[in-house]
Amino acid sequence: MDTKSQIIYIATNLFQQKGYKGVGVSEILNACTITKGALYHHFPNGKEELLITCLESIDQAITTDIEVIFKQYQTTQEALCAMIEKLVANFEREGTISGYTFSSIVSEMASLSEPVRNTCSNLYAKIQEIYIKKLVEDGFSKDTAASIALMITASIEGAIMLCLTDNTSEPLKVISHVLPNVLKES
Amino acid sequence: MDTKSQIIYIATNLFQQKGYKGVGVSEILNACTITKGALYHHFPNGKEELLITCLESIDQAITTDIEVIFKQYQTTQEALCAMIEKLVANFEREGTISGYTFSSIVSEMASLSEPVRNTCSNLYAKIQEIYIKKLVEDGFSKDTAASIALMITASIEGAIMLCLTDNTSEPLKVISHVLPNVLKES
DNA sequence: CTCTCCATACCAACCGGTCTGTTTTTAACT
C-alpha cells in the first residue's frame, strides 16, 4: 500500500476514535511511522485537508458496505437487522465502532468548519439514499420513505453513541428490535 | 451570580458547542472575564473537573426541564411532541441546540476518560428513566418501556446531530412525526 | 491575623505548519 493510502487509513481510525482536535498531527505521524515531510507532501493544506479526505474515504467504505448488505436481503427490515448485527459484532470485537460512524467529527466540527460540515451532510444524505431506494421498492411512497430513512439513520447514530457511553452493545440490539415498528405504514 | 456559577454556566455552553478539546481554558477565561487564578481556585483539578461539573449541571437542566414537560401532558406521545417542538424552537433561535445534548462531549471523550464516560452514561440513564416511568403509566410493560425509551433517546440524539450537519431543524420535525409509530404495541 | 478569593507572571510541553535539504523514482535523450 502506498504512503498516502496508509496515512488515510490510519488517520481515519484515529479521527473516528478521538475526534479531530483529539488527534495530534504528531500522533498520526507516529502511527504511520512517517515524518512531517511525507504528510505535508501528500496533504499540503494540512490537517483539515486530511480530515476531509478521510471523511470521503469513510463515505466510500460505508456506502459500499451498506449497499452490499442491502442487495443481499429482500426487505429493508432484514437488511437492517443484518447491518446492525454487523455493527454489534464490530463493537464487541474492537470495543468501538470503527468505520460506520463519524459522529465525533460531526458534533465537534459542525460549528467550526463549513467544508467539514458540508462533507458530513452529503455523507449522511448518501446513506439515506440507499435506505430510501430500498423502502420505495418495499412499497412506501417517496415521502414516507424519506422520513423513515431519516429515522433509521438518526436512531442508529444515536444508538452507537449510547453504546460508546454505556460500553455495551445493548443499545444497538434494542434498536434492532424496535426499528421494525417504524417500518409499518404510518 | 457568583463567580463559580458563572464559570459553569458559560463553560457549559462552550463545551456543548465545541466539545472538550475544542475549548481552551483561556477561551473560557475570556468569556467569563476572569483570570486563571479564579478558575483554578474553584476547580483545583483543572479543566476536566470543570467539564464534569458542567455535565452535572447539564444533567440538572435537562432532567428538570423534561420532567416539567412530562408532567404537563397526559401521554408520552404528547409530551414528546412538545419537547421536540421546544428543541426545534431552540435550534431555530440560536442556530444550535444548547442545553439538551452533550453528544459532542460523549463521542469525543468516551474513549479517553472513564470518569467523563461514566458521568455521561448516568446522564442518559436518568433521562431514559423519565421516559420509562411515563411509558409504564401509559400501560407498557417495564421491558418494552425500556426499549422504547432507549429508542426515543437514540433517535432524538441522532436527529440533533443531523440538524447540526444539515443546518436545518427538519430532522427533529421528521422524528416527531415518525416517533408515534414506536409508541404502539410491539 | 487568617482565610477565602482572585490577579498576574511564569512555565514546560505541545500544537500545526514551514523550510531546507536529501533520497528515490521517473522520463528523456543520446
Place this chain on the structure above:
DNA sequence: AGTTAAAAACAGACCGGTTGGTATGGAGAG
C-alpha cells in the same frame, strides 16, 4: 543500454503561538 536532468517523495530541524497548569502575592472580609 547508459547518462542525465527533472520531478516526485520524503526526512528532520525549526518556528511562533497556544496549551493546560503552577507559584506567588495581594485585596478584602470576618
